[in-house]
Amino acid sequence: NLRIMTQQAVTHSPNAPLHIKLAFARREDVVSDAATKTGLRIPTRFAADRPGESTESHWCQAIDLSDQPISAGLSEVGFAQIELAGLPDLQAELSAVRAAGKLSAATAKAIRGHIQGQTFRLTDGRRLKVLFVAPEGFIMRSAGPNGLDVAPDETMTEHNGHRAADRVHGDQNVYGTPLKQMLKGIAPWLFRHQTGQRANRFSPVHLLNLWIPLQQSTQPLALADRRTVDSATQQVRYALPTDGFLERDAQTQLNDIWLFLHDPKQHWYCDTAMDSGKAYVFDTLGEPHGAATLPGESVAEKYYRRLQALVHAIALGRPSEIGSILDEPLLEEPANTPPTLRSNIQAIRSLIMEAEQSGPDEFAEKDWKARSEAALDRLVRKSLEMRAVAVVF
Structure with a gap:
């Protein structure tokens, strides 16, 4: 006998603001940047940053690009x-990686070859030609629901x-x-950029992150409209240690990046239905x-676990564990859960209900196990x- 616990929320509808939770740098960690004598910095935290540490989370309104594409350039x-x-x-290569x-x-090299030299049309009508895809920095990320x-x-x-990069x-x-070492200091003159009070708005050459979702019903990438981010008060210098995953010399082991502080005036975007x-x-x-x-990810995490x-208890033939799991109440996802995530949550709920309705002799049925493992995988970004x-031209 299944007990359904419901959660009240605003119904998801096209063009309605989407609420997303993002992790930002903490204001109490910020100091004046002594090296440049201008701007803000967070001191480097060695022994590798751990996800969720030294951050503060905020629920932000976002536009879902699956409902409302952006036209700006x-x-x-x-x-x-x-x-x-x-x-x-x-x-075909992306499907195999997924x-x-x-x-x-070898696959990374093949994917680079398929993208390098291609020309793509942008939403503002301009074109983008990929001149070069770098071998370094080509990575695969994965994360479960709610950052699991x-x-x-x-x-x-x-x-x-x-893991999915949980800090903005x-x-x-x-x-x-x-870049300073690699390009002998000419990067600011070569690449178009906006860096604090300095900018290069004349170069057509961009240094880009090309980001491909293989699947992302949970933990989708969110991006800001940078026109709504005040670089003087919200953009913070940080030197990220890379010695745990990149082979670099001592001069380049600290990667100079940016962290950001939250402000309610920032505008955010993500695409909850985006695939490869x-x-x-x-x-x-x-x-x-x-x-x-996303809304619903806390429920998705409980279902995933x-x-x-x-699946583990059935494989080991542990009736008491099976009974205990099936006795737990089922949760209903919030009403403003995005459709793709909602569908994946419902699939897992159906599999649990199917297991409850099956007899002990049917637990080892291979199709149920395979369908369960596939449903679990779909919740992984x-x-x-x-x-x-x-x-760009």
Whole structure:
């Protein structure tokens, strides 16, 4: 006998503001930047930052790009979406990575080859030509619902073992490491950028993050309209240690990036229905972005843990554990849960109900186990990201 516990919320409807939870830098960690004598900095935290530490979370209003596409240009807001569905060879590689849950060096090289040299139309009518995709910084990220670590024992490597980036950040300071060393100080004159009070608005050459969601019904990437972010008071310098996953010399082990402080005037965007048929391109020299938590993810996390435990208990033939799991009340997802996430939650709930209605002899039925593992996998956000040099014309 299943007991359904409901949660009241505003019904999700197209064009309605979406509420997302984002993690920002804490104001109490900010100090004046002694090195530059201008701006703000957070001192480096060695021994690797841990997700959720030294952050503060805020629920922010966002526009769901699956309901309301943005028409402003990459140079204005800091990001854009491009179409990848028309590249069948690329899609085949992406599908294989999604199924494997891993990115090999050979596959990374093949994906780079399918993207490098391509020209894409942007939403503002301009075109973007990818000149070069860098081998370094090409990684696969994964995270479960509500930021759950679904592979706690996986070691971080150059390509794999990366969690979703749960802090709002900007990937690179055009004046900092390693661009300063790699390009002998000419990066600010080569790349278009907006960095504090300094900017290069004349160059057509962009240094971009090209971000491809393999699946993302949970923890979707959120991006800010950078016109709504005050760089003088909300953008903070930070030197990120990279020695845990990149092989660099001592001069470049600290990667100069940006962290951001929350402000209610910031405008945010994400796409809750986006898959590998599209990609984001965004300014890696300062565009604020980070993994967002959606309404319903706390319920999705409970279901994920419950179905995972049920599959394990059935496989080991532990009747008391099975009964205890099935006796737990089922939760109804909030009414403003986005449709893709809602569908995945309902699929897991149906599998749990199916298990309750089955007899003990049916628990080992292979199709139920396979369907359960597939349903669990659909709640895991998987994405690829890489650095690219592109020209916009």
